[in-house]
Amino acid sequence: MIYNASSFIYLLKQQGINFFSGVPCSILTGIIRELIDDDSVTYVSSTREDEAVGIASGAYMAGKSPVVLMQNSGLGNSLNVLTSLSLIYKIPCLMLVSWRGYKGKDAPEHLIAGDISEKILRVAGIPFFVLEKENIENVIMSAMKLMKEKSIPVVILIKNGVLG
Amino acid sequence: MKRAEAIKTVLTVLSDELVVHANGLICRESFVINDRPQNFYMIGSMGLAASIGLGIAVSKPERKIVVFDGDGNVLMNMGTLAQIGTLCPENFYHFVFDNEVYGSTGNQPTLTNVIELEKVARASGYIKTYRAINSGELRVIAEECLKIKGPVFILVKVNTEYDKKIERVSHAPEEIKKRFMAVI
Numbered sequence: 001m002i003y004n005a006s007s008f009i010y011l012l013k014q015q016g017i018n019f020f021s022g023v024p025c026s027i028l029t030g031i032i033r034e035l036i037d038d039d040s041v042t043y044v045s046s047t048r049e050d051e052a053v054g055i056a057s058g059a060y061m062a063g064k065s066p067v068v069l070m071q072n073s074g075l076g077n078s079l080n081v082l083t084s085l086s087l088i089y090k091i092p093c094l095m096l097v098s099w100r101g102y103k104g105k106d107a108p109e110h111l112i113a114g115d116i117s118e119k120i121l122r123v124a125g126i127p128f129f130v131l132e133k134e135n136i137e138n139v140i141m142s143a144m145k146l147m148k149e150k151s152i153p154v155v156i157l158i159k160n161g162v163l164g
Numbered sequence: 165m166k167r168a169e170a171i172k173t174v175l176t177v178l179s180d181e182l183v184v185h186a187n188g189l190i191c192r193e194s195f196v197i198n199d200r201p202q203n204f205y206m207i208g209s210m211g212l213a214a215s216i217g218l219g220i221a222v223s224k225p226e227r228k229i230v231v232f233d234g235d236g237n238v239l240m241n242m243g244t245l246a247q248i249g250t251l252c253p254e255n256f257y258h259f260v261f262d263n264e265v266y267g268s269t270g271n272q273p274t275l276t277n278v279i280e281l282e283k284v285a286r287a288s289g290y291i292k293t294y295r296a297i298n299s300g301e302l303r304v305i306a307e308e309c310l311k312i313k314g315p316v317f318i319l320v321k322v323n324t325e326y327d328k329k330i331e332r333v334s335h336a337p338e339e340i341k342k343r344f345m346a347v348i
């Protein structure tokens with residue numbers, strides 16, 4: 001099945017996700033537009049990516065199942081909160097991270113970050129999956145399962161065009 | 165007034181409100197004064213206590229959320245004031261213990277000898293802001309502000325004195341989270 005923003009969000013909601021926070025990226029425009037219009041979930045916009053992880057962590061402790069949305073350039077902004085809050089307190093969240101600079105084809109400001117995104121996550125000890133058109137359901141299920149088992153953040157990297 | 169005295173004054177007024185603490189000495193002093201399960205000691209992620217509090221506040225509208233913040237912490241993540249003021253959670257009470265320094269790392273000056281953070285909060289949309297400079301005043305303000313709808317911002321001017329031998333929070337982070345979640 002081909003997923004668009006709306007059916008993708010539906011899939012997340014079926015998995016129990018009910019809270020979203022994040023900073024926009026052009027790759028995530030469709031998802032965020034849907035979320036703002038969706039009365040069945042809470043979407044709290046954020047001024048920075050680490051703030052979004054902080055907000056999501058509060059929501060988790062208050063019983064929500066949160067997602068954080070960000071551009072991969074925001075991973076750097078989030079390293080401190082991930083290492084000194086999420087990982088040590090074991091506070092999970094599903095992180096939907098758009099992957100600008102994938103394979104070196106993008107604007108100059110995205111090239112280095114695009115190249116090192118996976119490395120950053122590996123070094124920080126944050127598990128990640130790469131979303132492809134063909135594996136969307138599998139990736140969501142696997143990421144949610146791992147997130148619940150380990151009780152830590154799990155990243156799904158989203159390249160441009162994967163969500164049709 | 166010492167920051168420990170200010171923390172004690174506010175804690176005396178509280179009942180079962182949830183309190184998210186900024187990192188550094190604020191955590192440690194509150195832990196020593198009254199180690200409540202409703203206390204979330206944020207020992208890392210400087211600047212994010214109010215953001216964590218916001219996430220709780222919007223998810224649990226029936227609970228009152230208190231944040232014990234520091235001036236350095238607020239300055240590190242000032243965008244979150246705009247976020248809180250705009251979302252306007254009624255159950256959000258933001259105390260900032262302002263000693264005008266990064267007290268936990270050796271009293272390097274912040275900017276709050278010049279910048280009045282309660283004005284930033286007001287401009288950001290907080291419903292009401294207060295400024296307390298002694299413990300008598302703080303007690304009255306704490307009692308009053310918890311009865312009104314927030315978000316409320318209380319700037320508490322404190323000095324830099326503290327017990328140099330103060331212990332660290334002895335609970336492991338996971339334990340802090342577990343007992344906090346059990347009382348939310």
Ligand SMILES: Cc1ncc(C[n+]2csc(CCOP(=O)(O)OP(=O)(O)O)c2C)c(N)n1
Nearest residue numbers: 188189210234235236237265266267268269
């Ligand atoms: C990202 C980051 N930078 C620096 C520090 C070091 N640090 C710990 S507490 C603190 C000062 C906090 O200042 P403030 O919020 O004013 O609280 P005070 O110690 O004055 O009560 C600093 C700089 C840190 N923990 N994390």
Ligand SMILES: [Mg+2]
Nearest residue numbers: 235263265267
């Ligand atoms: Mg200070």
